[in-house]
Amino acid sequence: MAKQNTVFKDAYNRCLKVLAETSSLPSEPELGQVLGVSRTTVRAILGRFEEAKLITWDKRKKIVLRQPQPEDYFPAEETDSLAEIIERSFMRRILAGGAEPGMQINELELAREIGTGTTSVREFLIRFSRFGLIEKRPNSHWILKGFTREFALELTEVREMFELRSAASFVALPDSHPAWQELSKIETLHREILADIDNRYKEFSELDERFHLLVHKSSSNRFIIDFYDIIAIVFHYHYQWNKTNARQRNARALEEHLAYIEALRSHDPKRAEEACRRHLRSARETLLQSIP
Amino acid sequence: MAKQNTVFKDAYNRCLKVLAETSSLPSEPELGQVLGVSRTTVRAILGRFEEAKLITWDKRKKIVLRQPQPEDYFPAEETDSLAEIIERSFMRRILAGGAEPGMQINELELAREIGTGTTSVREFLIRFSRFGLIEKRPNSHWILKGFTREFALELTEVREMFELRSAASFVALPDSHPAWQELSKIETLHREILADIDNRYKEFSELDERFHLLVHKSSSNRFIIDFYDIIAIVFHYHYQWNKTNARQRNARALEEHLAYIEALRSHDPKRAEEACRRHLRSARETLLQSIP
DNA sequence: AATCTGTCTATTGTGGATAAAAGACAAATA
């Protein structure tokens, strides 16, 4: 096969939710906007809705016939893009599985294991190489440099430089800047999660990313913002992998974030720097502890 | 065709130079070491040498019959790897040609223009995207962000952070560290070029890269070192493109480098920082002046 | 007049095929 129609399936599932809340669907371009896909895909979805007797479709009239049932949805594993599948599969291997530094990475083997073509694996590895965990020997294999202590130290060194600089930009933002509103929303979420920490501590990971990304964005520097991708992916998989004391660690980090947010609000560069430093220091410790 | 044998051709040309200086060639593994290729390629070269009556080859005996002539070499354009060809071709388009920010980049068109398959172009674009000059819209085209003033400012902002940090590491290196020797060599070259600046100012570009890379390397941080790739490629093409006042600019930069080198030698962090800042400031000005 | 739909074309994403290059292993040689 040439291409998995994951865009179609994912948009189809999301469109079912739109359908559930109305009695007739909007125009094709509008649906395309809402779902973030082209009209071609929208029309494919509408065609399938018609087949499934979810709607009648005659030009501009798209009348909802019935509510979608669970079995109308495509299974979740069919809506992941190939890139996501490869990434997950690869990260599991190198983070969880005993992958030692210096190990060779074989494109063909990886492709067979994941059940995909070599081209996709190759492209993934090229994209992934910017994270500094693998390295290519031209005309030959890739080498796994490994999620080592050095890696974590080098990563956090740059992270600290970038985030301190970003925090300094943040405090200088005018009050009218939308970042302050987003910061308020994030703060509220922090308080909500802290209030019910035992049940909701798992939501921290996502919130952490949202908060730090907001800070990095105020640097207005594409290299600083792009670098946050590396931090995000490392922490993302790190959270999934290392669950010891997760509740306690997350609670502490949430408190630190709140202090950091307050410091940003003060518009005082010194306070912001201090709060930022304090949080980054403990984030680094947490990361280092998870490495043998 | 599947693969251009550029590795073979390039190694063949280099091997001709080895051949010119001896009466019998060393063992296959040793040649492989010297040329940086596998034995398979070495054997292919030896086979071709035999056909061209450059040597006789019988097992361990590889006796040189005649000196290589200019026509024994493969033409230079056949020894460039596809990746190099694509890079050059692409950089010419976006730096020299009137490529406006926001322009769409079409993989197929690019491939046709360069005379190559789409896969190679795709892989190049993915690798290239980390330089922050292009951006991908999934399932759709790439967008050229352009070599703009903002780009240059963002690039130099990070460069300054990284190089200041690296320079601080450099002054702290123990005297026994090999970097000091390399620094001496670089200094000597600076003086040589300055002494004959009118004829040799074009050698600055390469030396500049060598010097700054040495400084960055002392950070021992892969992210800082990798980032230097971006600076290097930008300045590399920038030097090729913008030749106004090249002699004068290079002379000034050479002087700044010498002051910078002396400051590093002093082991005094303050002096090094100051010299580094001074040079980076003027490098930034030079870069900015070349942008409309 | 503005938007929408029908239809068609162009481009991307992905698997598969193949030559080039790397590399493994045993037999040969110094």
Next chain:
DNA sequence: TATTTGTCTTTTATCCACAATAGACAGATT
């Protein structure tokens, strides 16, 4: 015994084909 060579296998780099998806344009509809 340590290299080197001959032979064979494996892997990468690259092209190509084709389905999925995006996107363009003219005619239809409000």
